[in-house]
Amino acid sequence: MTPTATYRLQIQPDFPFAAAADAVPYLASLGVSHLHLSPVLEAVPGSGHGYDVVDHGRVRAELGGEEGLRQLSATARAHGLGLVVDIVPNHMAAAPRHNLALWEVLREGPESPYARWFDIDWEAGGGRILLPVLAGRIGEESAGFEIAARDDGTPVLRYGDLEFPLREGTAQLPLPELLAAQHYRLAWWRLARTELNYRRFFTISELIGVRVEHPEVFAATHGKILELVRDGVVDGLRIDHPDGLADPAAYLGRLGGETGGRWTVVEKILTGSETLPAGWAVAGTTGYDALHRIDGLFTDPMGAADLLGHYRDFAGPPGDRGGYWTATVRRAAYRVVTHELAAETEWLTRLAVQVCAEDPALRDHAPWALHTAVRELLVRVPVYRPYVTAGGPLTEVAESALPAEAVRDAKAVFSVPQEAEAVDVVRDLALGRLGAGPGQAAFCARFAQTASALHAKSVEDTAFYRYVPLISATEVGGDPGQPAVSPEEFHAFGARIGRDWPGTGTVLTTHDTKRSGDMRARIAVLSECPERWSSLVARLSTATSVPAPDPQLAWQAWQSAYGCAAMPAGETAGRLEPALLKSVREAGLFTSWTEPDPAYERAVTDFVAAGPGGEAGEARELMTRFADALAPFVRANVLGAALVHLTMPGVPDLYQGTEREYIALVDPDNRRPFSRPPEGDDEKAALTTAALHLRRERPEVFGGAGxxxxxxxxxxxxxxxxxxxxxxxxxxxxxxxxxxxxxxxxxxxxxxxxxxxxxxxxxxxxxxxxxxxxxxxxxxxxxxxxxxxxxxxxxxx
CATH class of the missing domain: 2.60.40 (Immunoglobulin-like)
Structure with a gap:
């Protein structure tokens, strides 16, 4: 059954199944039809999100185990609710102590029956898998190793809190020989950037990719979830990051067959006018495409352009502070592909070299030229990835992922035209045009997987934090370069999904949004008063005792502070500071996660405490007066966005707490345990309840084409x-x-x-x-x- 509306709960040790069951009567009273749970399978102990799965065969004990989940389902069903569960097919935690499959691979090497579970380039690692877990170079860390025994007497290698298996017969070797004899190589964490030889989730080495394209791996990693579906415990599925899979269409077809076609949506980010592949066996996306259209309705196009001009004047023109969206994205992509994803680029180059070596017509393409072609095409993929398999039909949609202009521009970096022909070879490999051989198939899948990681990291996790004239527009699935959406554009979108994907998901806030929907609705008002905002920022800058370390930070910090104006007194600084620190680290302009600048970061925290996060003083008074003056227009945006979301085509997903005004920043701020809102009149809550009850009582009005x-x-x-x-x-x-x-x-x-x-x-x-x-x-x-x-x-x- 297609839900009429879902309600997302972040299940975690601080909010387990029993707590969710206690909340069921309240949630049922809102009018939703299904609870939407974050991942429920066994994860790394203490995980607050559950996407770091370690055992697909067990429901997570910290949440209450399978008995707790079944009891939650029974309680929900008694109140007329079903369950939708988030599943993670793309990756597992690279935590050997907890991940039995990975433990066995490390112990037995490529001969392990679990070796097919993971994308590991054994040849590149000299027959070993690189584990970049050491705080320093191995010569500096050797004193931290010890040979110990598990409770069952099995010898293991320990390094701090980490534990690794030992290859049979090596426990008695001297340490240098013991380390060299393993099927893995322990290494300094910084080597992950250039020497990693396993597929991971984006650039997170702690999450290792899983090869669910193999039937036996699919069966092993989906058995428990499918059992819960067959038993009626789970009614629908949300699929995390399908773009990381080798063949998303085939995976979704297999999953749909196993579930009997249960309602399933995918976390697929669609770029611009891109549409969901028509052949996917799903009801639609999780709703970021709808989020962008709803937000855009409440953004003034002319005002946003004026705001950009004021931002350029304030933040200065050089580099990524210049306010040019396309250039910002391209620079970010080059940064990511040559740094964070350098190992992935090298892997693709090795595959391309191997294919060319096997074909006399391609044999003389130099490795450096193929490497350059891989890099230049990757940064020009306009969407997350192509959808094509080696030797399969090449659709117009697949070809549009590597358009002619991308090939032309990639060739322009070569000084010799004949060497530029490497670009044609790489494009043909990426689109599966060179047959269905193993090398071609591996490159085709791997290019698509790397493209999706690059797009996510360069756009969502870098450019969105560098380009900040209007931060409400820098949201997953959005287009900060053109943030406004006209009513005509919105109507065309609504009619299309109502016709083609009536069961698709729609959202305004998720566990991954950088700012809650209500916070974005508040900030969007600034597009209607760019002059007033620019003047306010100038006054705020002189009213703050501690200057901002750079103007780009100041601009986004004050917008963030305005967005937080509705937070309870005393909470702003404590929640704003970590969000802004994450922002400057992700942007990578002055500091980063891997090359932090303590002095710069200290300047950020000092500025936030004195200015945007301050609870008193002239700056706070100026911001309060400004926010109060805009309150009626914020109200229109918040209520308008909520009502459009709840009544447009698709299945609305409400994030926990968003039935009322909900102000939250990027994770972990937006992943705090759910708590039932206080009693009392609330205009947004009344609107939400009225719309949800109407959807539940008259589902035929809101579903179907036309x-x-x-x-x-x-x-x-x-x-x-x-x-x-x-x-x-x-x-x-x-x-x-x-x-x-x-x-x-x-x-x-x-x-x-x-x-x-x-x-x-x-x-x-x-x-x-x-x-x-x-x-x-x-x-x-x-x-x-x-x-x-x-x-x-x-x-x-």
């Missing part, structure tokens, strides 16, 4: 009203760009055309009734900036 029809407003302020009708029975109408509307004189003669005369009742304003076919928008929004109209039943009204 149920979404845009509505037209006429008059002076028509552009400020977005409205649509679902199945001729329910109308959503919201105010957009409310500050501009106020400055332009309000609604005046604006009229919204309804599907028919009605009468129509506004569920958000009890007692309010409207008769079509045209209704004055000023009257429609007299009590609040949004309306949810329902056609009165025959005999009513």
């Amino acid at each position: 149920t979404y029809v845009p509505l037209t407003a006429r008059g002076t302020a028509a552009a400020h009203c977005l409205a649509f009708c679902r199945s001729g029975e329910v109308v959503t109408a919201v105010t957009r760009l409310a500050l501009r509307l106020d400055e332009e004189g309000g609604w005046r003669d604006t009229v919204l055309s309804l599907p028919d005369e009605g009468p129509w009742t506004d569920l958000l304003s009890p007692g309010s009734e409207f008769t079509g076919p045209g209704v004055a928008v000023a009257g429609l929004f007299a009590r609040r900036p949004v309306a949810l109209l329902v056609r009165a039943a025959p005999g009513q009204g």
Whole structure:
């Protein structure tokens, strides 16, 4: 059954299955149909997120084990709710002590039956797998090794809290010989960048990729989840990072066959006008494509452009502080592909060299030229990855992942045209054009996997933190270079997913969003008052006793502080400081995770404490007055985005706590344990409950093709009203760009055309009734900036 709405809970040791069961009556009262749980399988002890799975055959004991999960399911079902569970097919934790499969590979080497579980380039490692876990070079760390015994007497090698198996017959060797005799090589953590020989999750060496394309690996890693599905404990699945898989389409087809077609959505980030591959056996995405469109509705295009100009003037033109989005992304991509993903690039080069060596027509392409071609094409892939298999059909969509202009620009870096032909070879390899041999197949899959990692790291985790004129636009799936979305664009998107993917997920806030939906809605108002914001930042800069270490940080820190203005008193500094430290480390302009600059980071924390995070003083007073003045327009954005999300095509997923106004920064701030909101009137909570109950009571209105029809407003302020009708029975109408509307004189003669005369009742304003076919928008929004109209039943009204 397709859910009518889901509610995401971050299950963790501090909020286990029993705590979730206690929350079920409240969550059922909201009107959702399913609980959406973060990963539930056995993970690294103490993990707060569960994506570091160590055993696919067991439900996590720290959460209450399988008995606890089954009891939660029973409690949910007793209250009319089902369960959707997040699963992680792409990777496991590279923690040998806890990961039995990896332990056996380290102990037995490539002959282990588990060796096929992982993408390991044994040849590149000289027959060994590199484990970059040491704090320093091995010669400096040798004193930290000891041979110990497990409880069963099995000898092991220990290094601090880490534990590694020993190859049979090596326990009695002297330490240097013992280390050399293993199927693994312990190494300084910094070597991961250039010498790693196993596939990982993005650039996180602690997460090792899993080869679920092999049937036996799929069976072993999905057995427990499929058992829970067959037993009716789990009703649907969310698939984490399918772009990391060798063949996402084949994997999803196999999974859909095993689950009997249960509702499944994928965490697929679609770029620009990219659409989900039509052949995937899923209901749709987890909803970042919808998030971008909803956010964009409440962003002023002209104001965003003006804000960019003010940002450039304030932050200065050099490099990544210049405010040019495309250039920022390209520089970030080069940085990631030549540093963090250097080992992956070398792996691809080795594969390309091997294929060329086996083909006389390709044999004289130099390794350096192939390496350059790999790098230059990777940084020019405009989407996350191509979807193609070696020897398979080459679709227009697959070819668009490596367009002709990317080939042309990649060739331009070569000084000799004949050497530039290496680009054509690499493109053909990446698109599977050179047959279906093992080398071609390996390169095709590996290129796609590396492209997705590069795109994620260079855009989401680097460029988004470097390009900050309007930080509400720097969200997963977004386009900071063009942050605004017109009503016409939104309507086209709504009609398309209503037709093609009616069961797709939609979201505003997730465990991965850099800022909560309500925080972004607040910051988006700045696009409507760029002059006022720029003037405020100038005044704030002189009102703060400690200067910012650089203007780019100051600009985003003050925007973040404005976004946090609704946080409870006393919490801002403690939550803002770690988020901004993460921002400057991810940006990598002045400090980074791997090359930290303590002096710069100390300057960041001193500035935050004195200014953006301060609870008193002139700067705080200036920010408070500014925030208070914009409060009515923030209200319109928050309520408008929430209502659009809850009533547009797709299945809305509510993140824990977002039924009320929810202000949160990047993780771990947004992954705190769930707590039931306090009792009392709350405008957003009332809206959420009304919309969710309507979806649950009348699912036929919100599902299926042809149920979404845009509505037209006429008059002076028509552009400020977005409205649509679902199945001729329910109308959503919201105010957009409310500050501009106020400055332009309000609604005046604006009229919204309804599907028919009605009468129509506004569920958000009890007692309010409207008769079509045209209704004055000023009257429609007299009590609040949004309306949810329902056609009165025959005999009513």
